[in-house]
Amino acid sequence: MHLVAVDWGTSSLRGALLDETGEVLREQSHPRGILSIPPGGFADVFESLFAEWMRPEGTRCIISGMAGSQQGWIEAPYCACPAGLDEVARSIIDIQPGRIALLPGLRDEHSGVPDVMRGEEVQIFGAMALTGLRDGLFVLPGTHNKWARAKGGRVEGFRTxxxxxxxxxxxxxxxxxxxxxxxxxxxxxxxxxxxxxxxxxxxxxxxxxxxxxxxxxxxxxxxxxxxxxxxxxxxxxxxxxxxxxxxxxxxxxxxxxxxxxxxxxxxxxxxxxxxGAEATWAGLHALANTQGRRTS
Amino acid sequence: MHLVAVDWGTSSLRGALLDETGEVLREQSHPRGILSIPPGGFADVFESLFAEWMRPEGTRCIISGMAGSQQGWIEAPYCACPAGLDEVARSIIDIQPGRIALLPGLRDEHSGVPDVMRGEEVQIFGAMALTGLRDGLFVLPGTHNKWARAKGGRVEGFRTxxxxxxxxxxxxxxxxxxxxxxxxxxxxxxxxxxxxxxxxxxxxxxxxxxxxxxxxxxxxxxxxxxxxxxxxxxxxxxxxxxxxxxxxxxxxxxxxxxxxxxxxxxxxxxxxxxxGAEATWAGLHALANTQGRRTS
Structure with missing residues (x-):
């Protein structure tokens, strides 16, 4: 069965259609970040972009990024560090059970001030899957860069x-x-x-x-x-x-x-x-599989 | 003889009429910073604001701040640190000899990158005159803060x-x-x-x-x-x-x-x-006296 993988960020949205092995069959990206979606408009935008990919009976979709924030589709509360695939999969929110699922971000509390990420944790899990590394330092440059330390396949903590x-x-x-x-x-x-x-x-x-x-x-x-x-x-x-x-x-x-x-x-x-982007798709594939094992 | 002391900055201009002891007789301030002055318009603006104070024969004016920058009235090249009243007075530019003088700023070169100030050095010399301190740390908060170290009445160096x-x-x-x-x-x-x-x-x-x-x-x-x-x-x-x-x-x-x-x-x-502002007037008074001793 195919998986529709979506990274729905603040200013843009990217999607990929993956086969059962995680291979990317098709990709699309749009300037439809969450800030461009009117209140209550997420479901319509989603269907307008992904209805064709979702058509085959039983196709599932998993979404990461700011779509799970307070300003997003549905709020998916942050999962506390340390967190690996299992901890994150347990915190997944079902938007349409068995069809569309939304990932939480990660939260790390250090020196009294919380730190957060939404979407980058998926890239880290994807990088672990692609490189085989389960320990080390993962750096994600961007508007708000993340430096994350991993141990035994889990994100121990991070700084923005x-x-x-x-x-x-x-x-x-x-x-x-x-x-x-x-x-x-x-x-x-x-x-x-x-x-x-x-x-x-x-x-x-x-x-x-x-x-x-x-x-x-x-x-x-x-x-x-x-x-x-x-x-x-x-x-x-x-x-x-x-x-x-x-x-x-x-x-x-x-x-x-x-x-x-x-x-x-x-x-x-x-x-x-x-x-690059391949880490996002590998991470969403790994999380969908982890959730699939939990619910099957 | 009275002194017209002017601090002409980027966004505003302040002036004070001082008696021979440095006491402030009158003050004025205007939103006429150097960025608001058309090219070649400094002399006219100056006369429109200070002609009355300058009327008594022999009255002198001394100007500090960004009026001496590349975008100012006339460029007064920076004086190198360490610099005290004597070094700064030697670098004064005469706009109208014996009538209007313009102060240079200070320049400090450390780790290969130059640092500069224009106007704050006057406040530091004024603070020395008012407190009697000739050594120590002087801090001038603002858009671009200055931390200056003084020794023996001279500014040894500073950081912005x-x-x-x-x-x-x-x-x-x-x-x-x-x-x-x-x-x-x-x-x-x-x-x-x-x-x-x-x-x-x-x-x-x-x-x-x-x-x-x-x-x-x-x-x-x-x-x-x-x-x-x-x-x-x-x-x-x-x-x-x-x-x-x-x-x-x-x-x-x-x-x-x-x-x-x-x-x-x-x-x-x-x-x-x-x-506060009293440091500016005390510094301009001290510099005018230093220059007066040099030229008399």
């Missing part, structure tokens, strides 16, 4: 970093926006110069101002400043990690972002391997 | 922190803007909770996300979140300072901002004393 959003804020809305070109292509040397600059431990609030003064004194061309700023941000993020004890990191995300993390981690002597 | 601008970006343009009230009054307990949170050393990129999740889980009321975010930012700034060796800090700035630094520094066991 607003690195992508800070880059957008600084390059578009701050004083730095006047002198840098946010759309300039990656300049690896300027990027690594930014990463190295964070070793001064003076922090982002100070180092970011350097992207202004380097322009003011014509020490760095406009075309390199966005790469330098990106290096300052990713370097700051890496600085808070205990990478001395880490030999390899699994990166999951778009090529444009994972490339930068691979560069910065490489400069710190850490090996990386990179996965 | 974009703390005020980061607060505006995060509270107005980021995902945090959806759940916090940027105009809520200071909640001291929530502010200090934010300061304490930065002790986890996980950095601003992570800790800022906590202002989102605390709202998501209803752990902190909306009215406290802006104070918590402010504490995270100022705590992050303090974390990069070597405050163990500091017993007292001089704060110079508005009451609303210096109050927050006094709270955060107090929690770290550091005493503070606070000065």
């Amino acid at each position: 970093f607003m690195t992508g959003e800070f880059y957008a804020l600084l390059s578009q809305h701050s004083i730095l926006a006047r002198t840098l070109d946010a759309d300039a292509p990656l300049d690896e040397a300027a990027f690594l110069q930014g990463v190295t600059q964070t070793h001064n431990r003076e922090g982002l609030l100070h180092n970011a101002f350097g992207a202004r003064t380097l322009a003011l004194f014509n020490r760095m061309p406009k075309s390199q400043l966005s790469s330098y700023l990106s290096g300052l941000l990713i370097g700051e993020e890496l600085r808070t990690q205990s990478l001395q004890t880490t030999s390899e990191v699994v990166l999951i995300g778009s090529a444009a972002l994972t490339q930068r993390y691979a560069l910065a981690l490489g400069a710190a002597g850490v090996l990386t391997r990179t996965l | 922190f974009m703390t005020g601008e980061f607060y505006a970006l995060l509270s107005q343009h980021s995902i945090l803007a959806r759940t916090l009230d940027a105009d809520a009054p200071l909640d001291e307990a929530a502010f200090l909770q934010g300061v304490t949170q930065t002790h986890n050393r996980e950095g601003l990129l992570h800790n800022a996300f906590g202002a989102r999740t605390l709202a998501l889980f209803n752990r902190m009321p909306k009215s406290q979140l802006s104070s918590y975010l402010s504490g995270l930012l100022i705590g992050e700034e303090l974390r990069t300072q070597s405050l163990q060796t500091t017993s007292e800090v001089v704060l110079i700035g508005s009451a609303a901002l210096t109050q927050r630094y006094a709270l955060a520094l107090g929690a770290a066991g550091v005493l503070t004393r606070t000065l």
Whole structure:
């Protein structure tokens, strides 16, 4: 029986039709993130996009991402860490029993402040399935990056970093926006110069101002400043990690972002391997199978 | 002979008429920062605002701030640190010799990236004159905060922190803007909770996300979140300072901002004393006297 796998995020929606082995038969993506769906409109949008794939009797669908948030289709409360496939499968919400199921996100409580993810946990489980790794550090760059530690196939805990959003804020809305070109292509040397600059431990609030003064004194061309700023941000993020004890990191995300993390981690002597969208489909396949075993 | 002291900044302009002892006789302020002045229009704006004060024969004016920047009246190149009254007075630019003089800013080069200030150095010299301190740490909160170390009456070096601008970006343009009230009054307990949170050393990129999740889980009321975010930012700034060796800090700035630094520094066991606009006038008076001695 086929599986319809859906990653329904804030600003976009992606779907894949998988066969019983998890192989991707067809894919589609739409700018129909949850923020674009009117209240009560999720079922109609779902059927308009996936009715054909769902037609064969007994086809099931599993959905991850922000569709399970307070602003989504139905709220699926977060599952507490540590959590593996079994813990997450036990928290699945049935939207239409036996037909459409919705995944919870993960919650990690550390130093009194909760941390959350929705959708990234699926990519981590998928990366485990694809690589065979059940332990290690999984990094998912994006607007709100996630750094997750896994042990024995379960996500032990994780941290969110607003690195992508800070880059957008600084390059578009701050004083730095006047002198840098946010759309300039990656300049690896300027990027690594930014990463190295964070070793001064003076922090982002100070180092970011350097992207202004380097322009003011014509020490760095406009075309390199966005790469330098990106290096300052990713370097700051890496600085808070205990990478001395880490030999390899699994990166999951778009090529444009994972490339930068691979560069910065490489400069710190850490090996990386990179996965893309295939991790999402592998994770949704693994979770559907886990749920299937529980309910059969 | 009277002195017309002017602090001409990016978004506003303040002036004071001082007598020979430096006492303030009259003050005025206008929303006529350098960004509002058309090219070539500085002299006309100056005369329209200060002609009356300048009328007595021999009255001099001294101007500090962004009026000496590339976008200002005339560019006054930065004076290199360490710099005291003598070094700065030697770099003064005459706009109208014997009548209107323009101050340079300060430049500090550390770890290969230049740092700059324009106008804050005047406040530091003024604070030295008013307190009698010639050594110590002077902190000037604002959009771009300055932390300056003085020795023997000279500014040895300084660092800029974009703390005020980061607060505006995060509270107005980021995902945090959806759940916090940027105009809520200071909640001291929530502010200090934010300061304490930065002790986890996980950095601003992570800790800022906590202002989102605390709202998501209803752990902190909306009215406290802006104070918590402010504490995270100022705590992050303090974390990069070597405050163990500091017993007292001089704060110079508005009451609303210096109050927050006094709270955060107090929690770290550091005493503070606070000065406001009077530091600007005392600094301009001291610099005019220094220049007067040089040219007489």
